Amino acid sequence: MPHSTFLLQRCCASIVLATLTGFTSPARAAPETECGTIQLAYYELGALFYRSADGSYTGIDKDVVEELERRTTCRFHTAVESRVRIWSQLSTGALDMSVSGIATPEREKFARFIPYFTTRNYVLLHKDVPPAAHSMEGFLADPSLMVAVVKSFRHGPAYDVWLDKLRAQKRVYEAADFDSVMRLFMARRVHAVLALPITFQPFRMREQMNELTLIKDWSPHDKVVHGLIVSRSRVSLANFELLEKTISAMREDGSLENIFQRHIGAELGKQMRYEERKP
Secondary structure, eight states: OOOHHHHHHHHHHHHHHHHTTSSSOOOOOOOOOOEEEEEEEEBBBBTBBEEEETEEEEEEHHHHHHHHHHHSSSEEEEEOOOHHHHHHHHHHOOOEEEEEEOOOOOOGEEEEEEEEEEEOOEEEEEEOOOGSSSSSSHHHOOTOOOEEEEEOOOOOOOHHHHHHHHHHHOOEEESSSSHHHHHHHHHHHSSEEOOOHHHHHHHHSHHHHHHHHEOOHHHHHHHOEEEEEETTTTHHHHHHHHHHHHHHHHHHHHHHHHHHHHOOOOHHHHOOOOOOOOO
């Protein structure tokens, strides 16, 4: 056999052997699909969810998003917007994602939701509001009383029906953010506000507020589920499922509850835990 033919046969045999044994390139499982960059908008919600502190932002939502980024190939390009602008951008396909959103049939037309905590609203009342108005029905019956809420927020089935009745009587101030709502309340321009415990908790540290305010639980059976809001038109189903799976893992290993408790303490942190519905 000619020497050149022998070398050619050896070369071909080596290539076949390398292909069969996986040595032509490092043999690894297929890598996770790259998630890419996701445009995410935060909004300021009290001091515990997302709030500027000394020029830097902090809060529950920031920690949740950063943990998602740590566990996945997703990279989040973030900005701070008003809640009204966020919903507008999501509905028109101009934004990928946001946080702490409540699903409604209208919103589910343009977004998917990944639940990660539950809570419910309470009513903060000025102490000098007449006792007859210390209930949902009593407040509604007094035409002189006003309430303030954050524009575009959902507050739970019972409160939303109540607010619609008040809106029909032009008795609802709708502010851009929770701080503005509380300024209206403290300036006595309104008699009541709706608030989550995790947003009004820092205000309770102020002596003046405790002296002037009653906290009423007018809808004790409400359980309002909040979730990540993911655009249907801009975020692929594969990436949505990746984020959903990661949030589920964070729930199961206790990471989500640890984030809650780090910001609001053990008791409220446990109350925020969202339980997945089993099929």
